[in-house]
Amino acid sequence: MNRPDDRLLTYYDSQLERHGDNAQGAAWPNEADRQRRFEVLTDVLRADMGSPLVCDLGCGTGELLRFLREQGRGDIGYIGVDRSELALSHARNKFPDARWIGLDVLSASEAELDVLECDHLVANGLFTVRHDLSHEAMWEFLGAVLARLWPRVRRSLAFNVMSPVVDWERDDLFHASHDRMARLLHGLAGRHVQMRADYGLYEYTCIALRRAPALPVSAASTMSTSVPAYRPRLPDSGQVLPYLRRIDASRIYSNHGPLVGELEARLAARLRLEQGRVICAGSGTAALVGAILATAGRATEERPYALCPAYTFVGTAVALQQCGYVPWLVDVESRAWQMQPSALLAHPALPRCGVVLPVAPYGRMPPLGEWARFRRRTGVPVVVDGAAAIEALLAAPEALAEGVPVALSFHATKALPTGEGGAVVTSDDALGLAAFRALNFGFFMTRESRGPSINGKMPEHAAALGLAGLDTWEDHHVAVQSVAAAYREAFAAAGLGERLHTAPDIASHYAIFDAPSASSSARVAAALAGAGYESRFWYGRGLQAQPALAGVPADELKVTEAIAPRLLGLPVAPDLDPAAIRRVADIVRDAHVHRPDEERGDA
Numbered sequence: 001m002n003r004p005d006d007r008l009l010t011y012y013d014s015q016l017e018r019h020g021d022n023a024q025g026a027a028w029p030n031e032a033d034r035q036r037r038f039e040v041l042t043d044v045l046r047a048d049m050g051s052p053l054v055c056d057l058g059c060g061t062g063e064l065l066r067f068l069r070e071q072g073r074g075d076i077g078y079i080g081v082d083r084s085e086l087a088l089s090h091a092r093n094k095f096p097d098a099r100w101i102g103l104d105v106l107s108a109s110e111a112e113l114d115v116l117e118c119d120h121l122v123a124n125g126l127f128t129v130r131h132d133l134s135h136e137a138m139w140e141f142l143g144a145v146l147a148r149l150w151p152r153v154r155r156s157l158a159f160n161v162m163s164p165v166v167d168w169e170r171d172d173l174f175h176a177s178h179d180r181m182a183r184l185l186h187g188l189a190g191r192h193v194q195m196r197a198d199y200g201l202y203e204y205t206c207i208a209l210r211r212a213p214a215l216p217v218s219a220a221s222t223m224s225t226s227v228p229a230y231r232p233r234l235p236d237s238g239q240v241l242p243y244l245r246r247i248d249a250s251r252i253y254s255n256h257g258p259l260v261g262e263l264e265a266r267l268a269a270r271l272r273l274e275q276g277r278v279i280c281a282g283s284g285t286a287a288l289v290g291a292i293l294a295t296a297g298r299a300t301e302e303r304p305y306a307l308c309p310a311y312t313f314v315g316t317a318v319a320l321q322q323c324g325y326v327p328w329l330v331d332v333e334s335r336a337w338q339m340q341p342s343a344l345l346a347h348p349a350l351p352r353c354g355v356v357l358p359v360a361p362y363g364r365m366p367p368l369g370e371w372a373r374f375r376r377r378t379g380v381p382v383v384v385d386g387a388a389a390i391e392a393l394l395a396a397p398e399a400l401a402e403g404v405p406v407a408l409s410f411h412a413t414k415a416l417p418t419g420e421g422g423a424v425v426t427s428d429d430a431l432g433l434a435a436f437r438a439l440n441f442g443f444f445m446t447r448e449s450r451g452p453s454i455n456g457k458m459p460e461h462a463a464a465l466g467l468a469g470l471d472t473w474e475d476h477h478v479a480v481q482s483v484a485a486a487y488r489e490a491f492a493a494a495g496l497g498e499r500l501h502t503a504p505d506i507a508s509h510y511a512i513f514d515a516p517s518a519s520s521s522a523r524v525a526a527a528l529a530g531a532g533y534e535s536r537f538w539y540g541r542g543l544q545a546q547p548a549l550a551g552v553p554a555d556e557l558k559v560t561e562a563i564a565p566r567l568l569g570l571p572v573a574p575d576l577d578p579a580a581i582r583r584v585a586d587i588v589r590d591a592h593v594h595r596p597d598e599e600r601g602d603a
């Protein structure tokens with residue numbers, strides 16, 4: 001030990017020995033703040049989806065690697081570097097598959113430093129504690145480390161120091177002057193430097209960029225909203241590969257090949273249906289078209305209309321229009337968010353309707369028994385848009401016995417994703433056959449087209465993803481339920497438990513915040529966007545507000561108009577980090593506050 005900064009190593013090891021492998025053991029006051037630092041320091045990585053290599057300098061026990069993996073960034077290459085063999089032994093135990101290097105950057109040879117070549121270098125907490133070193137000694141240490149590493153960094157370098165803008169500076173911490181830091185950073189990276197102090201801690205983060213991030217506008221906007229409203233995770237390629245090999249062997253790529261057949265059979269078994277009652281389709285919208293054509297056929301002059309709720313995704317109306325129907329928009333009930341069958345028995349347009357299309361909003365299944373009774377009493381066919389409702393159906397498959405066909409979506413953003421895909425499910429054998437035909441040019445067994453149809457078939461590659469999805473369904477289910485539980489916990493802690501809707505009440509790919517007013521939800525959406533969290537009104541303002549549907553007949557839509565701008569979809573991903581969820585809850589709590597004086601503007 002012969003350099004001033006050697007004493008820092010001794011200090012860190014003593015903290016680790018005393019507190020063990022936790023935030024305090026790394027000389028941080030608490031875990032939540034440490035997670036926030038990880039978020040800020042790796043922010044630049046969010047826009048770098050090209051499997052970048054990260055060098056974690058002063059990696060300690062390797063918790064940044066855990067953070068990156070929990071963010072779903074398994075694509076990131078990682079090198080952990082530390083002088084402390086004690087810390088590295090913890091890291092190696094926890095993550096034996098990662099690269100851990102014991103190295104003293106200041107005494108290493110140029111060749112030894114070359115192994116640290118990386119796209120992004122991160123140093124969390126390496127320059128925040130000065131222990132008993134002087135300020136000057138810290139500046140020297142910082143400058144020397146940066147000078148040696150910067151030439152090995154291809155894109156960015158980020159580290160944190162304590163802020164000098166505080167009520168009192170702690171003697172053992174490095175409160176670094178902004179001016180001096182700016183000069184140091186500009187000396188490294190010219191005019192491509194960031195200093196961030198927008199994350200609530202008594203410190204700031206310094207970022208040096210290798211060159212101007214000349215991003216196209218689209219990439220720049222994904223950078224500013226870095227956590228998307230929904231980030232899907234399909235089974236990874238290793239899980240799909242056995243199925244793809246079967247496609248190689250069979251050389252069957254579509255036309256109800258063996259994988260589609262197997263997917264249909266496995267879904268039927270899970271839904272307690274007989275074979276032939278699940279018909280896969282190329283998309284959820286295609287499944288809807290298939291179910292409508294199979295049950296009601298195309299629109300006729302006598303029956304040009306179809307009742308459907310105004311509060312739904314536009315795909316509902318698009319499917320009706322493809323079958324020739326003019327959607328007639330009906331209002332929804334304020335708590336179930338869906339049409340009420342009893343309220344439509346005497347609907348004036350019913351005698352001119354060829355089909356009625358209830359929707360499962362956010363995956364909440366409509367009462368299929370009541371809709372079956374509605375169909376019997378009115379004679380008007382019913383098809384359910386259950387695009388987001390596969391989880392609800394799997395939880396209560398007996399509802400299908402009523403014979404009402406349900407269309408499911410397997411879109412990437414839905415619970416059982418195949419990229420694009422869907423299925424018609426029904427307990428009615430004849431209907432299953434008719435849907436098969438409607439999705440396959442009207443063909444069944446022969447090449448004779450019998451009846452109205454489209455090409456709505458699912459390809460074998462999509463079925464491969466669906467089968468791998470079923471293989472991993474239980475794990476996926478546990479993951480999404482824990483995201484929902486984390487949301488409930490965070491919103492309960494924020495005093496907003498009553499305003500949040502999550503699985504299993506709705507589908508697991510949604511977390512819906514019911515704001516007290518439209519202006520409140522707009523404020524929440526803006527605050528979330530400002531912090532990098534995307535949110536979404538999944539059903540827009542309702543179908544009546546879609547330009548392509550301007551002029552379609554509609555009832556009075558009071559409830560739709562009231563709830564559509566209030567029900568805000570919060571960010572969800574099967575692997576969304578609980579720290580991010582708590583952050584979302586904090587932002588919502590601070591932004592949502594109801595201001596009655598704004599209500600007039602809400603109309």
Ligand SMILES: *Cc1c(COP(=O)(O)O)cnc(C)c1O
Nearest residue numbers: 283284285313315316387409411
């Ligand atoms: C997702 C969705 C659709 C469309 O399904 P695709 O598979 O994207 O065609 C239709 N209706 C509702 C309610 C949906 O949520």
